[in-house]
Amino acid sequence: EAGVAQSPRYKIIEKRQSVAFWCNPISGHATLYWYQQILGQGPKLLIQFQNNGVVDDSQLPKDRFSAERLKGVDSTLKIQPAKLEDSAVYLCASSPQDRGGTGELFFGEGSRLTVL
Amino acid sequence: AQKITQTQPGMFVQEKEAVTLDCTYDTSDPSYGLFWYKQPSSGEMIFLIYQGSYDQQNATEGRYSLNFQKARKSANLVISASQLGDSAMYFCAMRERTQGGSEKLVFGKGTKLTVNP
Numbered sequence: 396e397a398g399v400a401q402s403p404r405y406k407i408i409e410k411r412q413s414v415a416f417w418c419n420p421i422s423g424h425a426t427l428y429w430y431q432q433i434l435g436q437g438p439k440l441l442i443q444f445q446n447n448g449v450v451d452d453s454q455l456p457k458d459r460f461s462a463e464r465l466k467g468v469d470s471t472l473k474i475q476p477a478k479l480e481d482s483a484v485y486l487c488a489s490s491p492q493d494r495g496g497t498g499e500l501f502f503g504e505g506s507r508l509t510v511l
Numbered sequence: 512a513q514k515i516t517q518t519q520p521g522m523f524v525q526e527k528e529a530v531t532l533d534c535t536y537d538t539s540d541p542s543y544g545l546f547w548y549k550q551p552s553s554g555e556m557i558f559l560i561y562q563g564s565y566d567q568q569n570a571t572e573g574r575y576s577l578n579f580q581k582a583r584k585s586a587n588l589v590i591s592a593s594q595l596g597d598s599a600m601y602f603c604a605m606r607e608r609t610q611g612g613s614e615k616l617v618f619g620k621g622t623k624l625t626v627n628p
Contacts, residue, residue: 437618502556
């Protein structure tokens with residue numbers, strides 16, 4: 396079974412530029428998450444999708460961040476314009492819609508963003 | 512208020528010895544789940560072990576065990592017979608219910624474990 400795919404793995408941009416990250420979750424997983432992990436900290440949830448609907452985006456800086464999950468499969472996270480403090484690893488995760496399960500998240504390898 | 516607290520920024524252990532990584536949590540929900548993830552320097556998050564709030568016994572997975580003390584709201588990870596490959600960041604996380612009825616994982620700040628030969 397293929398895992399969560401993310402691209403690009405690394406991206407370097409200058410402040411005020413824009414960037415987009417792509418995520419393809421595990422096949423059949425209804426829930427998709429984008430987490431931001433700043434160096435030395437734990438992951439922080441930015442946005443959570445259930446199929447193609449947003450269920451939690453309370454910590455997404457909506458003035459500069461946007462995300463979509465068209466057709467309820469893959470997702471794109473965009474930052475425009477980027478700030479220095481957006482330098483982080485952006486982790487995509489997915490989980491099956493299984494109320495009887497543990498709620499374990501399956502993570503991709505992450506996209507490391509450096510803003511200069 | 513922080514919901515997951517990991518008080519040890521860094522821990523050192525000798526190869527083949529056991530080590531305990533601390534985690535305390537805060538929730539008023541009677542139904543919750545606790546997870547430990549390992550993050551090597553390569554960056555991927557690897558699931559290690561899970562403990563449900565209603566589970567009567569402490570969870571075990573190979574060399575990993577979870578010392579679950581519900582009254583104290585602690586869920587410490589015990590790694591037995593440490594190996595050099597265990598050197599990594601370790602994150603404790605709690606599954607919590609959102610206002611919208613969905614569930615998400617909230618992570619602690621992590622503990623960096625270094626295994627010395």
